[in-house]
Amino acid sequence: MTLDQLRAEALVCTACTLSDRRTNVVFGEGDPLSPLILVGEGPGEQEDKSGRPFVGRAGQLLDKALVEAGISRAQVYIANTVKCRAADWSTGKPVNRAPTEEESQVCRRWLIPQLQLLAPKVILCIGAPSAKNLIRKNFLITKERGLYFPCEFAKTAIATLHPSYILRQANMGGDGGYGLLVADIEKAWAAAQKLAEKA
Protein backbone atom coordinates (compact mmCIF):
# COMPACT_ATOMS: atom_id res chain seq x y z
CA MET A 1 0.00 0.00 0.00
CA THR A 2 1.36 3.44 -0.91
CA LEU A 3 0.40 6.78 0.62
CA ASP A 4 -1.47 7.70 -2.58
CA GLN A 5 -3.44 4.45 -2.46
CA LEU A 6 -4.30 5.07 1.19
CA ARG A 7 -5.38 8.62 0.36
CA ALA A 8 -7.57 7.38 -2.50
CA GLU A 9 -9.35 4.97 -0.14
CA ALA A 10 -9.73 7.59 2.60
CA LEU A 11 -11.28 10.08 0.15
CA VAL A 12 -14.34 7.85 -0.26
CA CYS A 13 -14.62 6.73 3.39
CA THR A 14 -18.11 6.42 4.87
CA ALA A 15 -17.11 4.66 8.10
CA CYS A 16 -18.73 7.30 10.33
CA THR A 17 -21.47 9.91 10.04
CA LEU A 18 -18.99 12.78 9.57
CA SER A 19 -18.95 11.66 5.93
CA ASP A 20 -22.65 12.67 5.54
CA ARG A 21 -21.97 16.39 5.59
CA ARG A 22 -18.36 16.79 4.58
CA THR A 23 -17.29 18.67 1.48
CA ASN A 24 -13.79 17.16 1.40
CA VAL A 25 -11.83 14.54 3.27
CA VAL A 26 -8.70 16.27 4.59
CA PHE A 27 -6.14 13.50 4.35
CA GLY A 28 -2.92 15.48 4.91
CA GLU A 29 -0.16 17.08 2.87
CA GLY A 30 3.49 18.05 2.87
CA ASP A 31 6.83 16.34 2.47
CA PRO A 32 6.25 12.59 2.91
CA LEU A 33 9.99 12.16 3.55
CA SER A 34 10.12 14.76 6.31
CA PRO A 35 11.44 13.53 9.65
CA LEU A 36 8.65 15.55 11.32
CA ILE A 37 4.90 15.11 11.09
CA LEU A 38 2.44 17.49 12.74
CA VAL A 39 -0.87 15.93 13.75
CA GLY A 40 -3.78 18.24 14.59
CA GLU A 41 -7.29 17.50 15.80
CA GLY A 42 -9.51 17.70 12.73
CA PRO A 43 -10.54 19.95 9.87
CA GLY A 44 -12.60 23.10 10.36
CA GLU A 45 -14.68 25.03 7.85
CA GLN A 46 -11.84 26.26 5.63
CA GLU A 47 -10.12 22.87 5.64
CA ASP A 48 -13.39 21.13 4.74
CA LYS A 49 -13.85 23.56 1.83
CA SER A 50 -10.31 23.25 0.50
CA GLY A 51 -9.42 19.65 1.41
CA ARG A 52 -6.17 20.94 2.99
CA PRO A 53 -5.14 20.84 6.66
CA PHE A 54 -4.58 23.99 8.72
CA VAL A 55 -5.53 26.67 6.20
CA GLY A 56 -7.97 28.71 8.34
CA ARG A 57 -7.11 31.16 11.15
CA ALA A 58 -5.44 28.48 13.27
CA GLY A 59 -3.46 27.36 10.23
CA GLN A 60 -2.26 30.88 9.56
CA LEU A 61 -0.98 31.12 13.13
CA LEU A 62 0.69 27.71 12.74
CA ASP A 63 2.39 28.86 9.51
CA LYS A 64 3.68 31.97 11.29
CA ALA A 65 5.01 29.87 14.18
CA LEU A 66 6.72 27.46 11.76
CA VAL A 67 8.51 30.34 10.04
CA GLU A 68 9.49 31.83 13.40
CA ALA A 69 10.88 28.42 14.39
CA GLY A 70 13.05 28.51 11.25
CA ILE A 71 11.14 26.07 9.03
CA SER A 72 8.48 26.25 6.37
CA ARG A 73 5.31 24.27 5.91
CA ALA A 74 6.80 22.55 2.87
CA GLN A 75 9.48 20.92 5.05
CA VAL A 76 7.04 18.96 7.19
CA TYR A 77 4.01 16.73 6.72
CA ILE A 78 0.73 17.92 8.26
CA ALA A 79 -2.23 15.68 9.08
CA ASN A 80 -5.12 15.40 11.55
CA THR A 81 -6.38 12.68 13.86
CA VAL A 82 -9.81 12.95 12.24
CA LYS A 83 -10.03 13.47 8.48
CA CYS A 84 -13.53 14.97 8.16
CA ARG A 85 -14.97 18.11 9.74
CA ALA A 86 -16.89 17.59 12.97
CA ALA A 87 -19.66 20.16 13.33
CA ASP A 88 -22.90 20.65 15.21
CA TRP A 89 -25.70 21.14 12.66
CA SER A 90 -28.58 21.46 15.15
CA THR A 91 -29.20 25.15 14.42
CA GLY A 92 -29.00 24.64 10.66
CA LYS A 93 -25.69 26.49 10.47
CA PRO A 94 -22.66 24.27 11.16
CA VAL A 95 -20.62 25.11 14.25
CA ASN A 96 -17.26 23.34 14.62
CA ARG A 97 -17.05 20.88 17.51
CA ALA A 98 -14.40 18.50 18.81
CA PRO A 99 -14.59 15.02 17.27
CA THR A 100 -16.08 12.42 19.62
CA GLU A 101 -13.97 9.63 21.07
CA GLU A 102 -15.77 7.21 18.75
CA GLU A 103 -15.12 9.34 15.65
CA SER A 104 -11.43 9.55 16.59
CA GLN A 105 -11.27 5.80 17.10
CA VAL A 106 -12.97 5.06 13.78
CA CYS A 107 -10.60 7.41 11.94
CA ARG A 108 -7.55 5.60 13.30
CA ARG A 109 -8.05 3.26 10.32
CA TRP A 110 -6.51 6.11 8.23
CA LEU A 111 -4.23 7.81 10.73
CA ILE A 112 -2.32 4.71 11.83
CA PRO A 113 -1.42 3.39 8.34
CA GLN A 114 -0.65 6.96 7.32
CA LEU A 115 1.88 7.25 10.17
CA GLN A 116 3.27 3.80 9.41
CA LEU A 117 3.82 4.72 5.77
CA LEU A 118 5.34 8.10 6.59
CA ALA A 119 7.51 6.62 9.37
CA PRO A 120 8.51 10.04 10.79
CA LYS A 121 11.29 10.42 13.33
CA VAL A 122 9.18 12.79 15.43
CA ILE A 123 5.44 13.37 15.75
CA LEU A 124 4.39 16.79 17.02
CA CYS A 125 0.88 16.49 18.40
CA ILE A 126 -0.96 19.79 17.95
CA GLY A 127 -3.35 20.06 20.89
CA ALA A 128 -4.62 17.72 23.59
CA PRO A 129 -6.91 15.48 21.46
CA SER A 130 -4.00 14.53 19.21
CA ALA A 131 -1.71 13.89 22.21
CA LYS A 132 -4.41 11.77 23.88
CA ASN A 133 -4.81 9.79 20.68
CA LEU A 134 -1.11 9.23 19.97
CA ILE A 135 0.80 9.54 23.26
CA ARG A 136 -1.42 8.68 26.23
CA LYS A 137 -5.14 8.75 26.91
CA ASN A 138 -4.80 10.94 30.00
CA PHE A 139 -2.20 13.31 28.54
CA LEU A 140 -2.11 16.70 30.31
CA ILE A 141 -1.32 19.27 27.66
CA THR A 142 -0.52 22.21 29.96
CA LYS A 143 1.87 20.14 32.13
CA GLU A 144 3.33 17.78 29.56
CA ARG A 145 3.68 19.86 26.39
CA GLY A 146 7.24 20.29 25.14
CA LEU A 147 8.43 16.99 26.66
CA TYR A 148 9.51 13.89 24.74
CA PHE A 149 7.40 10.76 25.04
CA PRO A 150 7.74 7.27 23.59
CA CYS A 151 5.43 6.67 20.66
CA GLU A 152 4.59 3.56 18.72
CA PHE A 153 4.68 5.38 15.38
CA ALA A 154 7.88 7.44 15.61
CA LYS A 155 11.13 7.57 17.54
CA THR A 156 9.52 10.10 19.83
CA ALA A 157 6.46 12.32 20.16
CA ILE A 158 6.06 15.82 21.57
CA ALA A 159 2.87 17.79 22.06
CA THR A 160 2.20 21.50 21.88
CA LEU A 161 -0.67 23.93 22.36
CA HIS A 162 -3.27 24.10 19.61
CA PRO A 163 -3.20 27.41 17.68
CA SER A 164 -7.02 27.70 18.08
CA TYR A 165 -6.54 27.58 21.86
CA ILE A 166 -3.79 30.20 21.58
CA LEU A 167 -6.06 32.46 19.52
CA ARG A 168 -8.76 32.23 22.21
CA GLN A 169 -6.28 33.04 25.01
CA ALA A 170 -4.62 35.84 23.04
CA ASN A 171 -8.00 37.62 22.87
CA MET A 172 -7.59 38.13 26.61
CA GLY A 173 -4.22 39.88 26.16
CA GLY A 174 -0.69 38.50 26.09
CA ASP A 175 0.55 35.99 23.54
CA GLY A 176 -1.76 33.20 24.72
CA GLY A 177 1.06 30.66 24.59
CA TYR A 178 2.30 31.50 21.10
CA GLY A 179 5.90 31.60 22.36
CA LEU A 180 5.48 28.06 23.68
CA LEU A 181 4.16 26.89 20.30
CA VAL A 182 7.25 28.33 18.56
CA ALA A 183 9.58 26.82 21.17
CA ASP A 184 7.93 23.38 20.89
CA ILE A 185 8.15 23.42 17.09
CA GLU A 186 11.85 24.39 17.32
CA LYS A 187 12.44 21.54 19.74
CA ALA A 188 10.56 18.99 17.63
CA TRP A 189 12.40 20.05 14.45
CA ALA A 190 15.82 19.92 16.12
CA ALA A 191 15.10 16.41 17.45
CA ALA A 192 13.77 15.28 14.06
CA GLN A 193 16.87 16.53 12.26
CA LYS A 194 19.21 14.96 14.78
CA LEU A 195 17.44 11.60 14.52
CA ALA A 196 17.43 11.82 10.71
CA GLU A 197 21.22 12.47 10.69
CA LYS A 198 21.81 9.37 12.77
CA ALA A 199 19.78 7.12 10.48
Ligand code: URA
Ligand atom coordinates in the same frame (compact mmCIF):
# COMPACT_ATOMS: atom_id res chain seq x y z
N1 URA B 1 -7.48 22.58 13.49
C1 URA B 1 -6.95 21.34 13.38
O1 URA B 1 -6.71 20.66 14.37
N2 URA B 1 -6.67 20.91 12.17
C2 URA B 1 -6.87 21.61 11.05
O2 URA B 1 -6.56 21.12 9.97
C3 URA B 1 -7.43 22.90 11.20
C4 URA B 1 -7.73 23.36 12.43
